[in-house]
Amino acid sequence: MKILANPFVRQWEDTHSDVVSAVERVGQSGWYILGPEVGQFESDLATYAGVQHGIGCASGLDALEIGLRALGVKAGDRVLTTPLSAFATTLAVMRAGATPVFVDVDPSGLLDLDQAEAYFSAHADTRFCLPVHLFGHCLDLERLEAMRDRYELNVVEDCAQAIGAEWKGRRATSVGQVSGTSFYPTKNLGALGDGGAMLTNQGDLAEVGRSMRDYGQTTKYEHVRYGMNSRLDELHAAVMRTSTLPRLAGWTERRRTIARRYQSGLDHPDVRVVPKPVGSESVWHLFPVLVTAERRDGFMAHLTAAGVQAGIHYPKLIPEQGALEGYGNFHVEGALPMARRFAREEVSLPASPYLRDDEIDAVIAAVNAWKP
Numbered sequence: 174m175k176i177l178a179n180p181f182v183r184q185w186e187d188t189h190s191d192v193v194s195a196v197e198r199v200g201q202s203g204w205y206i207l208g209p210e211v212g213q214f215e216s217d218l219a220t221y222a223g224v225q226h227g228i229g230c231a232s233g234l235d236a237l238e239i240g241l242r243a244l245g246v247k248a249g250d251r252v253l254t255t256p257l258s259a260f261a262t263t264l265a266v267m268r269a270g271a272t273p274v275f276v277d278v279d280p281s282g283l284l285d286l287d288q289a290e291a292y293f294s295a296h297a298d299t300r301f302c303l304p305v306h307l308f309g310h311c312l313d314l315e316r317l318e319a320m321r322d323r324y325e326l327n328v329v330e331d332c333a334q335a336i337g338a339e340w341k342g343r344r345a346t347s348v349g350q351v352s353g354t355s356f357y358p359t360k361n362l363g364a365l366g367d368g369g370a371m372l373t374n375q376g377d378l379a380e381v382g383r384s385m386r387d388y389g390q391t392t393k394y395e396h397v398r399y400g401m402n403s404r405l406d407e408l409h410a411a412v413m414r415t416s417t418l419p420r421l422a423g424w425t426e427r428r429r430t431i432a433r434r435y436q437s438g439l440d441h442p443d444v445r446v447v448p449k450p451v452g453s454e455s456v457w458h459l460f461p462v463l464v465t466a467e468r469r470d471g472f473m474a475h476l477t478a479a480g481v482q483a484g485i486h487y488p489k490l491i492p493e494q495g496a497l498e499g500y501g502n503f504h505v506e507g508a509l510p511m512a513r514r515f516a517r518e519e520v521s522l523p524a525s526p527y528l529r530d531d532e533i534d535a536v537i538a539a540v541n542a543w544k545p
Protein backbone atom coordinates (compact mmCIF):
# COMPACT_ATOMS: atom_id res chain seq x y z
CA MET A 174 0.00 0.00 0.00
CA LYS A 175 1.25 3.46 -0.89
CA ILE A 176 -0.44 6.41 0.79
CA LEU A 177 0.38 9.49 -1.25
CA ALA A 178 0.37 13.01 0.17
CA ASN A 179 -1.55 14.07 -2.96
CA PRO A 180 -3.31 11.29 -4.89
CA PHE A 181 -3.89 13.52 -7.94
CA VAL A 182 -5.08 10.66 -10.13
CA ARG A 183 -8.08 10.09 -7.82
CA GLN A 184 -8.96 13.76 -8.16
CA TRP A 185 -8.65 13.42 -11.92
CA GLU A 186 -10.97 10.40 -11.95
CA ASP A 187 -13.52 12.25 -9.82
CA THR A 188 -13.43 15.53 -11.74
CA HIS A 189 -12.72 14.08 -15.19
CA SER A 190 -16.03 14.77 -16.93
CA ASP A 191 -16.31 18.30 -15.47
CA VAL A 192 -12.76 19.11 -16.54
CA VAL A 193 -13.28 17.79 -20.04
CA SER A 194 -16.46 19.81 -20.51
CA ALA A 195 -14.65 22.94 -19.27
CA VAL A 196 -11.92 22.36 -21.86
CA GLU A 197 -14.57 21.82 -24.57
CA ARG A 198 -16.31 25.03 -23.54
CA VAL A 199 -13.15 27.13 -23.81
CA GLY A 200 -11.98 25.47 -27.01
CA GLN A 201 -15.37 26.06 -28.62
CA SER A 202 -15.54 29.66 -27.45
CA GLY A 203 -12.48 30.73 -29.44
CA TRP A 204 -11.49 33.05 -26.55
CA TYR A 205 -8.38 31.94 -24.64
CA ILE A 206 -7.08 34.91 -22.67
CA LEU A 207 -9.02 37.05 -20.14
CA GLY A 208 -12.43 36.01 -21.39
CA PRO A 209 -15.74 35.29 -19.66
CA GLU A 210 -14.43 32.23 -17.77
CA VAL A 211 -11.74 34.26 -15.98
CA GLY A 212 -14.28 36.96 -15.11
CA GLN A 213 -16.84 34.51 -13.76
CA PHE A 214 -14.25 32.47 -11.89
CA GLU A 215 -12.83 35.61 -10.26
CA SER A 216 -16.28 36.54 -9.09
CA ASP A 217 -17.09 33.04 -7.75
CA LEU A 218 -13.70 32.85 -6.01
CA ALA A 219 -14.18 36.26 -4.40
CA THR A 220 -17.56 35.12 -3.08
CA TYR A 221 -16.02 31.96 -1.65
CA ALA A 222 -13.18 33.87 -0.03
CA GLY A 223 -15.50 36.56 1.32
CA VAL A 224 -14.10 39.55 -0.59
CA GLN A 225 -15.40 41.92 -3.27
CA HIS A 226 -12.78 41.37 -5.97
CA GLY A 227 -10.67 38.50 -7.29
CA ILE A 228 -7.92 39.05 -9.85
CA GLY A 229 -6.63 35.89 -11.51
CA CYS A 230 -2.84 35.75 -11.87
CA ALA A 231 -0.30 33.27 -13.21
CA SER A 232 0.83 32.13 -9.74
CA GLY A 233 0.56 32.75 -6.02
CA LEU A 234 3.99 34.37 -6.10
CA ASP A 235 2.81 36.90 -8.68
CA ALA A 236 -0.42 37.57 -6.77
CA LEU A 237 1.62 38.49 -3.67
CA GLU A 238 4.07 40.65 -5.64
CA ILE A 239 1.26 42.44 -7.47
CA GLY A 240 -0.55 42.94 -4.15
CA LEU A 241 2.52 44.48 -2.52
CA ARG A 242 3.17 46.72 -5.51
CA ALA A 243 -0.49 47.77 -5.72
CA LEU A 244 -0.13 48.90 -2.11
CA GLY A 245 2.79 51.07 -3.17
CA VAL A 246 5.72 49.14 -1.76
CA LYS A 247 8.99 50.51 -3.09
CA ALA A 248 12.70 49.75 -2.94
CA GLY A 249 13.98 49.94 0.59
CA ASP A 250 10.57 49.59 2.28
CA ARG A 251 10.64 47.02 5.03
CA VAL A 252 8.10 44.19 4.89
CA LEU A 253 7.73 42.17 8.07
CA THR A 254 7.15 38.49 7.35
CA THR A 255 7.77 34.95 8.59
CA PRO A 256 10.95 32.86 8.21
CA LEU A 257 8.85 29.67 7.99
CA SER A 258 6.87 29.48 4.76
CA ALA A 259 7.11 28.59 1.10
CA PHE A 260 10.04 30.58 -0.27
CA ALA A 261 7.63 32.41 -2.60
CA THR A 262 6.31 34.49 0.31
CA THR A 263 9.67 36.25 0.67
CA LEU A 264 10.47 36.09 -3.03
CA ALA A 265 7.43 38.31 -3.63
CA VAL A 266 8.97 40.92 -1.30
CA MET A 267 12.34 40.64 -3.07
CA ARG A 268 10.76 40.93 -6.52
CA ALA A 269 9.03 44.10 -5.39
CA GLY A 270 12.48 45.44 -4.45
CA ALA A 271 11.64 45.68 -0.74
CA THR A 272 13.48 44.52 2.37
CA PRO A 273 12.10 41.46 4.16
CA VAL A 274 12.27 41.53 7.96
CA PHE A 275 11.93 38.19 9.72
CA VAL A 276 10.54 37.67 13.22
CA ASP A 277 10.01 34.31 14.88
CA VAL A 278 6.92 32.09 14.70
CA ASP A 279 4.57 31.02 17.49
CA PRO A 280 4.00 27.45 18.79
CA SER A 281 1.58 26.83 15.87
CA GLY A 282 4.28 27.74 13.37
CA LEU A 283 2.66 31.01 12.30
CA LEU A 284 4.09 34.54 12.53
CA ASP A 285 4.38 35.46 16.22
CA LEU A 286 2.12 38.49 16.54
CA ASP A 287 3.67 39.57 19.87
CA GLN A 288 7.06 39.84 18.23
CA ALA A 289 5.58 41.47 15.15
CA GLU A 290 3.89 44.04 17.37
CA ALA A 291 7.14 44.70 19.24
CA TYR A 292 8.92 45.28 15.94
CA PHE A 293 6.31 47.71 14.61
CA SER A 294 6.27 49.57 17.88
CA ALA A 295 10.06 50.02 17.74
CA HIS A 296 10.19 50.82 14.00
CA ALA A 297 7.53 53.38 13.20
CA ASP A 298 8.76 53.67 9.61
CA THR A 299 7.88 50.04 8.82
CA ARG A 300 4.47 49.99 7.20
CA PHE A 301 4.13 46.60 5.50
CA CYS A 302 3.26 43.20 6.90
CA LEU A 303 3.04 39.91 4.97
CA PRO A 304 1.73 37.24 7.36
CA VAL A 305 1.06 33.66 6.23
CA HIS A 306 -1.89 31.52 7.30
CA LEU A 307 0.42 28.52 7.36
CA PHE A 308 -0.72 24.86 7.29
CA GLY A 309 -4.30 26.05 6.65
CA HIS A 310 -4.50 27.66 10.12
CA CYS A 311 -5.92 31.14 10.47
CA LEU A 312 -3.87 33.76 12.35
CA ASP A 313 -5.61 35.72 15.09
CA LEU A 314 -7.45 38.23 12.88
CA GLU A 315 -8.56 40.42 15.78
CA ARG A 316 -4.95 40.99 16.80
CA LEU A 317 -3.83 41.40 13.22
CA GLU A 318 -6.53 44.00 12.65
CA ALA A 319 -5.66 45.89 15.84
CA MET A 320 -2.00 45.90 14.81
CA ARG A 321 -2.89 47.08 11.31
CA ASP A 322 -4.87 50.00 12.70
CA ARG A 323 -2.48 50.93 15.46
CA TYR A 324 0.61 51.08 13.23
CA GLU A 325 -1.23 52.08 10.02
CA LEU A 326 0.01 49.02 8.20
CA ASN A 327 -0.44 47.79 4.69
CA VAL A 328 -1.19 44.10 5.18
CA VAL A 329 -0.99 41.41 2.50
CA GLU A 330 -2.36 38.10 3.80
CA ASP A 331 -0.72 35.04 2.24
CA CYS A 332 -3.69 32.66 1.93
CA ALA A 333 -1.98 30.19 -0.42
CA GLN A 334 -2.57 27.39 2.12
CA ALA A 335 -5.68 28.76 3.75
CA ILE A 336 -8.48 29.53 1.32
CA GLY A 337 -11.69 29.44 3.39
CA ALA A 338 -9.97 29.43 6.81
CA GLU A 339 -11.63 31.48 9.56
CA TRP A 340 -10.82 33.06 12.90
CA LYS A 341 -13.89 32.98 15.15
CA GLY A 342 -16.20 33.16 12.15
CA ARG A 343 -14.20 35.81 10.29
CA ARG A 344 -12.59 34.85 7.03
CA ALA A 345 -8.85 34.97 6.34
CA THR A 346 -8.60 37.81 3.73
CA SER A 347 -10.67 40.15 5.91
CA VAL A 348 -7.80 42.12 7.48
CA GLY A 349 -5.32 42.60 4.65
CA GLN A 350 -6.04 45.36 2.17
CA VAL A 351 -4.88 42.61 -0.18
CA SER A 352 -4.61 38.83 0.06
CA GLY A 353 -2.97 36.37 -2.28
CA THR A 354 -3.72 32.73 -2.95
CA SER A 355 -2.22 29.99 -5.11
CA PHE A 356 -3.67 27.30 -7.38
CA TYR A 357 -0.50 25.21 -7.42
CA PRO A 358 -1.85 21.65 -7.74
CA THR A 359 -1.10 20.63 -4.13
CA LYS A 360 -3.02 23.59 -2.66
CA ASN A 361 -6.53 23.19 -1.25
CA LEU A 362 -7.90 24.69 -4.48
CA GLY A 363 -5.48 23.49 -7.15
CA ALA A 364 -5.41 23.81 -10.92
CA LEU A 365 -3.95 21.37 -13.42
CA GLY A 366 -0.92 23.63 -13.53
CA ASP A 367 0.04 27.04 -12.15
CA GLY A 368 -2.25 29.86 -11.16
CA GLY A 369 -3.04 32.27 -8.36
CA ALA A 370 -5.25 35.19 -7.41
CA MET A 371 -5.08 38.52 -5.69
CA LEU A 372 -8.10 39.19 -3.47
CA THR A 373 -9.26 42.56 -2.16
CA ASN A 374 -12.26 44.54 -0.99
CA GLN A 375 -10.92 47.77 -2.47
CA GLY A 376 -12.01 48.62 -6.01
CA ASP A 377 -9.02 50.89 -6.59
CA LEU A 378 -6.53 48.15 -5.68
CA ALA A 379 -8.44 45.63 -7.81
CA GLU A 380 -8.11 47.95 -10.78
CA VAL A 381 -4.36 48.35 -10.25
CA GLY A 382 -3.99 44.56 -9.89
CA ARG A 383 -5.94 43.89 -13.10
CA SER A 384 -3.79 46.34 -14.98
CA MET A 385 -0.52 45.10 -13.49
CA ARG A 386 -1.08 41.47 -14.41
CA ASP A 387 -1.73 42.57 -18.01
CA TYR A 388 1.38 44.61 -19.01
CA GLY A 389 0.25 47.54 -16.88
CA GLN A 390 -2.39 48.49 -19.40
CA THR A 391 -5.74 50.04 -18.60
CA THR A 392 -7.24 49.73 -22.05
CA LYS A 393 -5.69 48.14 -25.11
CA TYR A 394 -2.30 49.73 -25.92
CA GLU A 395 -2.58 52.20 -23.00
CA HIS A 396 0.22 51.25 -20.58
CA VAL A 397 0.07 53.42 -17.49
CA ARG A 398 2.22 51.48 -15.04
CA TYR A 399 5.12 49.05 -14.79
CA GLY A 400 3.29 45.76 -15.21
CA MET A 401 3.99 42.15 -16.13
CA ASN A 402 2.36 39.27 -17.93
CA SER A 403 0.71 37.33 -15.13
CA ARG A 404 -2.69 36.44 -16.51
CA LEU A 405 -4.65 33.41 -15.34
CA ASP A 406 -5.41 31.24 -18.38
CA GLU A 407 -9.02 31.10 -19.55
CA LEU A 408 -8.60 27.31 -19.60
CA HIS A 409 -7.53 27.11 -15.95
CA ALA A 410 -10.26 29.51 -14.87
CA ALA A 411 -12.87 27.36 -16.65
CA VAL A 412 -11.55 24.14 -15.12
CA MET A 413 -11.55 25.59 -11.61
CA ARG A 414 -14.88 27.37 -12.00
CA THR A 415 -16.86 24.26 -12.83
CA SER A 416 -14.78 21.34 -11.56
CA THR A 417 -12.73 22.22 -8.47
CA LEU A 418 -14.18 25.37 -6.87
CA PRO A 419 -17.65 23.74 -6.57
CA ARG A 420 -15.99 20.84 -4.72
CA LEU A 421 -13.85 22.99 -2.40
CA ALA A 422 -16.32 23.22 0.49
CA GLY A 423 -16.72 19.44 0.49
CA TRP A 424 -12.97 18.93 0.29
CA THR A 425 -12.45 21.28 3.23
CA GLU A 426 -14.99 19.34 5.30
CA ARG A 427 -13.14 16.14 4.43
CA ARG A 428 -9.79 17.70 5.48
CA ARG A 429 -11.38 18.65 8.81
CA THR A 430 -12.65 15.11 9.31
CA ILE A 431 -9.17 13.75 8.57
CA ALA A 432 -7.63 16.20 11.07
CA ARG A 433 -10.10 15.09 13.77
CA ARG A 434 -9.29 11.46 13.01
CA TYR A 435 -5.58 12.18 13.49
CA GLN A 436 -6.21 14.19 16.66
CA SER A 437 -8.14 11.38 18.30
CA GLY A 438 -6.06 8.50 16.90
CA LEU A 439 -2.43 9.62 17.28
CA ASP A 440 -1.05 8.68 20.67
CA HIS A 441 2.69 8.19 20.37
CA PRO A 442 4.52 9.87 23.28
CA ASP A 443 7.30 11.12 20.97
CA VAL A 444 5.01 12.54 18.25
CA ARG A 445 3.48 15.86 19.24
CA VAL A 446 0.56 17.25 17.26
CA VAL A 447 1.23 20.93 16.48
CA PRO A 448 -1.49 22.91 18.29
CA LYS A 449 -3.74 24.96 16.04
CA PRO A 450 -4.27 28.60 17.01
CA VAL A 451 -7.23 28.53 19.44
CA GLY A 452 -9.71 30.60 17.42
CA SER A 453 -8.79 29.12 14.05
CA GLU A 454 -11.30 27.19 11.94
CA SER A 455 -8.49 25.63 9.96
CA VAL A 456 -8.68 24.21 6.46
CA TRP A 457 -5.84 21.74 7.14
CA HIS A 458 -3.69 22.19 4.06
CA LEU A 459 -1.23 20.00 5.96
CA PHE A 460 -1.35 18.06 9.22
CA PRO A 461 1.90 18.98 11.05
CA VAL A 462 3.44 17.03 13.92
CA LEU A 463 6.78 17.46 15.72
CA VAL A 464 9.33 14.80 16.61
CA THR A 465 12.68 15.54 18.19
CA ALA A 466 15.36 16.61 15.71
CA GLU A 467 17.69 13.67 16.18
CA ARG A 468 14.84 11.23 15.55
CA ARG A 469 13.20 12.86 12.55
CA ASP A 470 15.18 10.99 9.89
CA GLY A 471 14.31 7.71 11.58
CA PHE A 472 10.64 8.68 11.80
CA MET A 473 10.54 9.61 8.10
CA ALA A 474 12.26 6.34 7.16
CA HIS A 475 9.78 4.40 9.29
CA LEU A 476 6.83 6.11 7.54
CA THR A 477 8.34 5.49 4.10
CA ALA A 478 8.79 1.81 4.95
CA ALA A 479 5.13 1.72 6.00
CA GLY A 480 4.12 3.16 2.61
CA VAL A 481 3.27 6.63 3.96
CA GLN A 482 4.44 9.68 2.01
CA ALA A 483 5.12 12.37 4.61
CA GLY A 484 6.65 15.80 4.03
CA ILE A 485 8.71 18.46 5.83
CA HIS A 486 7.48 22.07 5.87
CA TYR A 487 10.06 23.53 5.82
CA PRO A 488 13.55 22.08 6.36
CA LYS A 489 15.44 25.38 5.86
CA LEU A 490 14.48 28.83 7.10
CA ILE A 491 13.97 31.46 4.42
CA PRO A 492 16.63 33.91 5.72
CA GLU A 493 19.17 31.08 5.44
CA GLN A 494 18.55 30.43 1.76
CA GLY A 495 21.41 31.39 -0.54
CA ALA A 496 19.15 33.68 -2.56
CA LEU A 497 18.80 36.02 0.42
CA GLU A 498 22.53 36.36 0.79
CA GLY A 499 22.79 37.29 -2.87
CA TYR A 500 19.95 39.79 -2.51
CA GLY A 501 21.57 41.38 0.52
CA ASN A 502 18.70 43.49 1.84
CA PHE A 503 17.06 41.71 4.74
CA HIS A 504 16.90 41.77 8.51
CA VAL A 505 16.49 38.97 11.02
CA GLU A 506 15.12 39.81 14.46
CA GLY A 507 16.66 37.55 17.10
CA ALA A 508 17.72 33.92 16.83
CA LEU A 509 14.33 32.58 15.62
CA PRO A 510 14.33 29.64 18.07
CA MET A 511 10.76 28.51 17.37
CA ALA A 512 11.11 28.65 13.58
CA ARG A 513 14.37 26.70 13.93
CA ARG A 514 12.57 24.10 15.97
CA PHE A 515 9.96 23.63 13.22
CA ALA A 516 12.70 23.38 10.59
CA ARG A 517 14.37 20.59 12.59
CA GLU A 518 11.33 18.75 13.96
CA GLU A 519 8.29 19.21 11.72
CA VAL A 520 6.73 16.36 9.74
CA SER A 521 3.54 16.74 7.67
CA LEU A 522 1.17 13.77 7.53
CA PRO A 523 -0.99 13.20 4.43
CA ALA A 524 -4.22 15.25 4.58
CA SER A 525 -5.61 15.09 1.05
CA PRO A 526 -9.42 14.94 0.87
CA TYR A 527 -9.05 12.01 -1.52
CA LEU A 528 -7.53 9.76 1.15
CA ARG A 529 -9.91 7.12 2.47
CA ASP A 530 -10.62 6.46 6.14
CA ASP A 531 -8.74 3.15 6.01
CA GLU A 532 -5.68 4.99 4.69
CA ILE A 533 -5.80 7.62 7.44
CA ASP A 534 -6.16 4.77 9.94
CA ALA A 535 -3.11 3.11 8.38
CA VAL A 536 -1.10 6.34 8.81
CA ILE A 537 -2.21 6.54 12.45
CA ALA A 538 -1.28 2.88 13.02
CA ALA A 539 2.13 3.44 11.39
CA VAL A 540 2.85 6.49 13.56
CA ASN A 541 1.71 4.79 16.75
CA ALA A 542 3.79 1.67 15.95
CA TRP A 543 7.03 3.69 15.49
CA LYS A 544 9.90 2.47 17.70
CA PRO A 545 12.28 5.43 18.01
Ligand SMILES: *Cc1c(COP(=O)(O)O)cnc(C)c1O
Nearest residue numbers: 232233234259261262333355357
Ligand atom coordinates in the same frame (compact mmCIF):
# COMPACT_ATOMS: atom_id res chain seq x y z
C1 LIG B 1 2.45 27.79 -2.61
C2 LIG B 1 2.68 28.98 -1.80
C3 LIG B 1 3.03 30.21 -2.38
C4 LIG B 1 3.37 30.37 -3.83
O1 LIG B 1 2.39 29.99 -4.73
P1 LIG B 1 2.79 29.61 -6.24
O2 LIG B 1 1.48 29.52 -6.93
O3 LIG B 1 3.53 28.32 -6.20
O4 LIG B 1 3.63 30.73 -6.77
C5 LIG B 1 3.16 31.30 -1.55
N1 LIG B 1 2.97 31.20 -0.22
C6 LIG B 1 2.64 30.04 0.37
C7 LIG B 1 2.43 30.00 1.84
C8 LIG B 1 2.49 28.88 -0.39
O5 LIG B 1 2.19 27.73 0.22
